[in-house]
Amino acid sequence: MESTTQRVRIEDMRASTFRAMLQFIYTDELPIKPNNDEESGSSRNNFKKEFMARGREAMVHKLLVAADRYDFERLRLMCENILCESIDVETVMMTLLLVRGRQRCCLLEDCCIKYITSNPDVYDAVRATKDYEELKETCSSFIIEVNERVATHNMARHTSSPSSSSIIRRPTEEKSTSRYKLEVVRGTHEFMIPNFSSVQRSHGVGQVITSDIFNIGGYDWTVNVYPSGYSAEEGGEHISIYLRLQTDPGIARVKLSKVFRIGDPNGKSPSIVLGSKDIFTKVRETWGFQKFITVNSAKSRYIGHNGSLTIRCDLEVHTKACTASTSTTIAKPMIVVPPSNIVRHLEQLMVSKQWSDVTFLVQESEIHVHWLIIAMRSPLLYETLVALTTKSVERIGDMKAVVLRAILHFVYTDELLPVDDTVVAREMLEAACRFRLERMKAMCENLLVHLLSKDNAMSTLELALRHHYEGLKIYCNDFIKRAMK
Template identity: 45%
Template sequence: MEDDRLTILCTVEVLREEEEDSGIAEDMQKLLFLSSESKSTRPACMLPDVTFVVEQAEIQAHRLVLAMRSPVFAAELLGDMREGTTRHIMVDDMSASTFRAMLRFIYTDKLNIKRKASDVALRSQRGCKEKRAARRRVDMALDLLVAADRYDLEKLRLMCDKILSESIDVDSVTPTLMVVHGRLSCRQLEASCIDYLASDDDLYANVKAMEEYKELEESCWSFTADVMDKVAKRKLAANDSSLGANTSRRRPEKKSVSTYNISEVVRGTYEMRIPNFDSMRRSYSVKQTIFSDIFQIGGYDWKLKVSVKEKTISVFAKLLTDPGTAGLRAALFMRMDDPGGKLRPIVRRFKPIFSRKATTWGYSNFMGAEGTKSPYQYLAHDGSLTIRCNFLVSAISSCIKDTTLAPPPNIMCHLEKLLVSEKGSDVTFLFEKREIHAHSLIIAIRSPALYMVVVAANKEEDIVPINDMKAAVFKAMLHFIYTDELPPLEDIALAAGDGVMTTAGDMLAAACRFKLDRMKDKCETLFGQSVSKQNASSMLKLARHHHCVKLKDYCLKFE
């Protein structure tokens, strides 16, 4: 007690998983380089089984991966179309460099044409070399936008859309408008280009004075007439709403309402609306993960992550801005209301400290599967679901109402769907007359040790008997191989019909047996969440047996 103040110091030690990139993209990328290796050094299932001829270049790929990522490729390569029966497919409407970049995205979810720092600087201050480099990136993004539209790669389309939206200038606005003109999926990008042209009369005059635009006026007058009409309407709308007084030469960014407050703690609200949430019923057994747009509260950038599987919803808030060495103290209130007012709202409260090593906090069971309520009972009349998050942070608070769905599921979600659907499976694991189907290609690239077990089994029937492992443990391991994620330990134990400690030992044994180091690391973190004074001794023995250093050190704190 000092100065009439009582101070209570509470130290909480938590074993938590530090954020890291998934190993799936790295493993899948290895498949892209197999064509340069000797065939005798790789498993037969990893051999490319389709070749695309693009600009006389032969580009090899794997039908299973392409079909998993693109419904168009699935119809072409696994359906009744002619491409499904031939190993060589001609592609005559795309450059080889664009096709390779698209393949890299399909295999890794990565796009290597990000904006450089020079693109952010004033265009007038850039040198010729930087301008040419920026134009090449815009051209590649435009080509990939067309490719994404053709093969129905929605996430790639949104990534290209973002790059192009951030790169709009005098040089790029005309070619961008030419590509997006008439494409329903690119209406927002087209609107951004029109906003840019309508923002300044001198700027629009400079664009029309360019040779590229003049050639279009002669060769495609209907296009330029349509652009002029839209620009005129945009100016009229701006004048009517008194928004044209202080227009910017750059495309206006997404607006938010900010309130400056001199107090140390201020409030901010973010609403994440997920359109067509009801459509997730079609993939009810597969975890769906959706990310919000980036938004700003308290002067910091944030993003929400919502995952849905069966009746369970998890909601996490991720801090994108560096919180510094001291971290950022915040209070979060997450709420989901019944639009009809019949059900009680679901509210979760917590007060985390965001740091460089702990940037993500939330609830894995925002709506738990054990309850009688379903997330589908909280849908609006249009099938959407809204989750409201209130923040208490320091600095500036913002209130943004989100209506935009972030990029679609990533490669891990597609792999999980592939595992659940069993489409294209070519290997069967047998557990006491129970069959589990999988794909030898995925197993070979993700777990070579397990693939050796497959190879050693009966090759004629493609059936692999597993006699010394519980089916629930093997399914959890297979789920990790496909997704880089593990189900909750209690769920695995319940499915296996064993206790938590027994299941924990079986999971670690499986990870060690099949040399899955990342799975072993995740097991340590997962099991650490179940450590208590009652089981610390048993868990410590388990950690020592399997050489789990982090788990061992954490268990020692309970002695």
């Protein structure tokens, strides 16, 4: 296929800023290295470190302006968060100058004001900077607003402190007060295991399946299930369920209350409920129950009509917030950045006709694609289906529409479409091998393992032997041996 290139001159942005913005558009990541707070041993290294930090902040300033101009909310919040974390006496006024008049940057502006008014010593140091004098000349109304906030803060502090002259304070002693506040964050995650009977048969003792990562209380978690038990001592008669902390807690101790629950979809049997209070640390990241429920009980009473088993995990994570009142060490606020949505955007692009330049006709269904994405993600698929096409509409006769849609869904999103049909899963695997999509191939093999049953084990093994799918072959052989016992 032929392509045309159009030149557009950008006059009001530096090339480095434009490249950084484009990298965010393509990757949803900020192309700026995190600030390194490790101490250095020489003054030369300290100077280099400070110089790099200032250059980093200058780049973030420019990116913030570009993000605000083109309404990249996630990029803007990422920039605001970096600037909020790096606020100090030397940078706070320039940051205020940057966000002044930008209504969408009110969070960063609030961070700056809170920093300035947090302590009289901080405010005095800020007023001694050149940036403060510049802002005083150009935005006097804003300086008045800051002064009013400082006065209000100092008045409240003096009112709450003892005023008796009999109290003697040592001038070199620095005091601080804080208030302990216990907060509880509650959340629930449901982990559904499709075709549980097949999954259990294909997983031996000690083999685990893991839920998607979910976040509760500011920490990432997974539910880890051992369908045939965690330990061989139990003889594979029980299902083991554990909660695992995926976030590195550092030196923190994460306290929580957890409850695992499996309910009867038919409402005939009581729910199986086990709970405990635990403390997760860097050396103890997993807590759970080795004998949660017997395999036979789960299969006979708690399997849904579609063959799935659903495990519900209820968490209460205890977090502590300390509010400082007089300490000169300032706890800087953090701006919450929303999670990446690039996969959702690509999925929306895939299902829409917008900007598509090739249309495939498969079993009388029209499937619209973007050849640039195909070429980037799967060169062989591009060479096979797109590169030799001279028309905007091309008929595909050797593939089902559902299989081509599954291939394209993976190409656009790097995720596998949910499929519970063994025949379709096999055709997806063959297509993934045909177009050398190694990650999709492994995912399809894993899907076929989950779909294994007595009815399809032999035909799946034949497929594995014919195409040399070694991993799938091993699983099929193990499954057939266990079924014959």
